[in-house]
Amino acid sequence: MIFVIISILAAVVAGSGVGGGSIFMLLITTFNLLDYKTTMVYNLIMFVIVGITATITNIKAKKFDKKIFFKVIIFCLIGSYIGVHFAKIINEQDLKKYFNVFVLIIGIYEIITSLISFKKGKI
Amino acid sequence: MKAQFKFASFIYIFFKNTNNKNMIYLIGLIAGFANGLFASGAGQILVFYLVFILKIDTHIGRSVSIAVLCITSIFSIFGLQSVANLELKKTIFLVIISGICGIIGSKIMHKIDSKILNLVSGILVVSLSIYGLCR
Incomplete structure (x- = not known):
């Protein structure tokens, strides 16, 4: 049941493009529902499905830039190949700690940038 | 550290x-x-x-x-x-939920101010990662 609630919450947030993956990973590992690497794959599965439906909706709403998409995609795939290789060899506990530091920085940045844009009335 | x-x-x-x-x-x-x-x-x-x-x-x-x-x-x-270690039942649940919620999420993105979404997501992520690091 907790898995379903977390999935709903994370998928809605992921569809709106504001870090649903981080929320899914953090909540699942906080509640110790699954091991870390399995959670990673579930998160990726969620993101593929959310990505397909959200992208169709975004293209229909004309909120999509193909030029930037094609610029980034190849490099992202290369990066992903390297990242997956590292994820396989890094110890699960270390990976968890690095992940927490990584999302902590991203979270702080999100808060700061949204507060700045609130102040400026932009973005 | x-x-x-x-x-x-x-x-x-x-x-x-x-x-x-x-x-x-x-x-x-x-x-x-x-x-x-x-x-x-x-x-x-x-x-x-x-x-x-x-x-x-x-x-x-x-x-x-x-x-x-x-x-x-x-x-x-x-x-x-x-x-x-993937389980078929969980995977099917996740695929269905993600399909429906992905559409809801992207519609929310077009309607709700992204500043608010960013802020809420940021606070949640920071709190959970601090909790994860301190555990």
């Missing part, structure tokens, strides 16, 4: 020097790397660069990030599935 501090400093210094337009390729590489290594957070890197550095419209930046990471995630799944 020393290694984690070095890692945090590296990310901070890197983002301080990303005002070059060609950096988009390197950012793509780093976002892909984060997607493969951590399976999340990569979207935030891309969105941050597209919206705050390249000054692209927030909604377009987020849409591009979702589409890019959707494709990248397919490749990451193939790479990581050998180390995961």
Whole structure:
């Protein structure tokens, strides 16, 4: 049941493009529902499905830039190949700690940038 | 903790020097790397660069990030599935929930101010990661 609630919450947030993956990973590992690497794959599965439906909706709403998409995609795939290789060899506990530091920085940045844009009335 | 501090400093210094337009390729590489290594957070890197550095419209930046990471995630799944213990029932549940909630989420993105979503997501992520580090 907790898995379903977390999935709903994370998928809605992921569809709106504001870090649903981080929320899914953090909540699942906080509640110790699954091991870390399995959670990673579930998160990726969620993101593929959310990505397909959200992208169709975004293209229909004309909120999509193909030029930037094609610029980034190849490099992202290369990066992903390297990242997956590292994820396989890094110890699960270390990976968890690095992940927490990584999302902590991203979270702080999100808060700061949204507060700045609130102040400026932009973005 | 020393290694984690070095890692945090590296990310901070890197983002301080990303005002070059060609950096988009390197950012793509780093976002892909984060997607493969951590399976999340990569979207935030891309969105941050597209919206705050390249000054692209927030909604377009987020849409591009979702589409890019959707494709990248397919490749990451193939790479990581050998180390995961997936259950068919959970996977089917997740696929159905994600399909429905993905549409709801993207519609919310078009209606609700992204500043509010960013702030809520930021607070949640910071609290959970601090909890995870202190445990």
